[in-house]
Amino acid sequence: MQIARFSKIGFIMAATGSAVGLGNIWKFPYQAGKYGGGAFVLVYLITVLVVGFSIMLTEMLIGYLGRSDTFSNFEKLAPRHKAKWRYAGMQAFSSILIMAFYAVVIAWVLNYIVTSFSLLPSSVAQAKSTFSGMLQSGFFVQFFYLTVTFVIVTAVIARGIKGGIEKLNLVLMPLLFLIIGGMFLYATTFSAFSHAVTFMFRPDFTKLTTTAFVTAVGHAFFTLSLGMGAIMTYSASLQKGQSLVKSSLLIIFFDTLVAILAGLMLFTFLYQYGGKPSAGPGLVFISLPVIFYQMGGVGNFLSIIFFIALAFAAITSAVSLVEPTVQYFMDRNGWKRTKASVIIGLFFYIFGIVVIMSQTIHFSSYLTWGGRNLFSWLDYLTAALLLPLGGLVMSIFVGFIMPKSQVEKVLRPELGFLFNAWYFNIRYIAPILLMVVIVSLLSAQ
Numbered sequence: 001m002q003i004a005r006f007s008k009i010g011f012i013m014a015a016t017g018s019a020v021g022l023g024n025i026w027k028f029p030y031q032a033g034k035y036g037g038g039a040f041v042l043v044y045l046i047t048v049l050v051v052g053f054s055i056m057l058t059e060m061l062i063g064y065l066g067r068s069d070t071f072s073n074f075e076k077l078a079p080r081h082k083a084k085w086r087y088a089g090m091q092a093f094s095s096i097l098i099m100a101f102y103a104v105v106i107a108w109v110l111n112y113i114v115t116s117f118s119l120l121p122s123s124v125a126q127a128k129s130t131f132s133g134m135l136q137s138g139f140f141v142q143f144f145y146l147t148v149t150f151v152i153v154t155a156v157i158a159r160g161i162k163g164g165i166e167k168l169n170l171v172l173m174p175l176l177f178l179i180i181g182g183m184f185l186y187a188t189t190f191s192a193f194s195h196a197v198t199f200m201f202r203p204d205f206t207k208l209t210t211t212a213f214v215t216a217v218g219h220a221f222f223t224l225s226l227g228m229g230a231i232m233t234y235s236a237s238l239q240k241g242q243s244l245v246k247s248s249l250l251i252i253f254f255d256t257l258v259a260i261l262a263g264l265m266l267f268t269f270l271y272q273y274g275g276k277p278s279a280g281p282g283l284v285f286i287s288l289p290v291i292f293y294q295m296g297g298v299g300n301f302l303s304i305i306f307f308i309a310l311a312f313a314a315i316t317s318a319v320s321l322v323e324p325t326v327q328y329f330m331d332r333n334g335w336k337r338t339k340a341s342v343i344i345g346l347f348f349y350i351f352g353i354v355v356i357m358s359q360t361i362h363f364s365s366y367l368t369w370g371g372r373n374l375f376s377w378l379d380y381l382t383a384a385l386l387l388p389l390g391g392l393v394m395s396i397f398v399g400f401i402m403p404k405s406q407v408e409k410v411l412r413p414e415l416g417f418l419f420n421a422w423y424f425n426i427r428y429i430a431p432i433l434l435m436v437v438i439v440s441l442l443s444a445q
């Protein structure tokens with residue numbers, strides 16, 4: 001059972017901290033770039049608003065009414081077959097799978113903060129070799145920063161909902177907004193800014209392939225932290241009477257804002273200095289450092305604060321990826337918070353070490369199956385399968401299993417006449433869309 005409760009603003013910041021992460025500043029811009037800009041952004045925005053909002057509300061409702069870890073929530077709220085429904089709470093464990101590769105990317109980001117103080121790469125070729133050098137032979141550098149990540153995340157979680165998670169987010173989120181907002185304003189002074197706006201907001205539907213469409217929908221889930229028990233676990237510590245609808249809308253607003261501002265800023269810099277928006281996952285780690293180099297002294301400064309912002313965004317998300325499992329072992333096995341934090345922390349830490357090994361020259365052949373190494377398997381399986389699956393299970397649970405009266409009692413007063421539209425959405429539209437996403441992502445490979 002949850003005893004500690006977030007303050008109202010604490011909850012908004014913590015959930016926003018969960019949502020705003022590597023997904024917004026690293027993944028969203030490179031995916032938008034890769035799939036042609038405008039049309040991708042449009043699909044993403046529509047999905048976030050229509051499906052993302054509905055599922056977030058669904059996930060919050062389960063947490064708010066269940067007030068416990070993910071397993072106990074389903075168990076408590078299922079009117080029948082309680083013992084079976086509790087396995088729906090397994091989604092909490094998938095977030096640890098995300099964390100195993102997420103933590104490795106955080107390690108890269110921390111490393112990039114430090115290297116930004118010295119010489120930046122002067123050409124794309126050089127930047128590429130620095131980056132792939134780190135992956136292929138920089139085991140110890142990655143290991144070192146993974147250790148730092150493990151220590152930070154574990155220490156925050158061990159301090160609990162209020163003293164750890166809420167505090168962390170109340171400090172880091174405003175700083176993150178300040179940095180991204182400031183860099184965005186700086187970007188608006190460049191002539192290439194209008195080019196970036198056109199790229200992001202003028203849809204070219206010929207570029208909207210099925211893959212682009214499905215990727216956009218999948219990303220909408222990832223970026224809002226849906227389907228893995230993160231929002232559900234935070235919502236278990238919601239105060240009575242805090243509006244679920246307003247909270248969801250605010251979180252979605254902030255999350256989308258950061259993605260759009262980060263995208264506009266990155267594309268402005270890219271166009272101004274002759275980079276390509278379609279650079280792929282290397283956009284932030286390869287193309288961007290070269291651009292910062294070309295900017296001269298101010299470039300080092302921008303590089304440092306950019307990677308600091310990215311680290312803030314990622315660490316607040318990482319905490320939300322680990323907390324659901326910690327909560328599980330506290331509630332169901334009676335572990336003390338400190339014990340749970342350290343053991344679960346060690347789990348993702350050791351798993352993370354294997355993920356790092358999967359990209360090194362020495363070990364990659366042992367940790368690669370079907371053309372994918374462990375890193376990309378985890379990324380792919382979680383995004384393509386587990387996240388939408390979590391969303392699907394929740395929408396079916398709230399739409400068909402929970403008594404309508406129980407759902408209605410909380411949400412009808414908040415949603416008013418929109419209640420029926422939301423209910424219809426999570427019963428029919430969202431599940432169908434999610435199934436389409438799962439099937440096409442899995443068959444695309």
Ligand code: TRP
Nearest residue numbers: 019021022023223225228230317
């Ligand atoms: N939303 C985060 C991002 O955009 C990632 C994340 C954190 C997440 N917690 C999650 C994704 C839970 C899915 C489920 O980087």
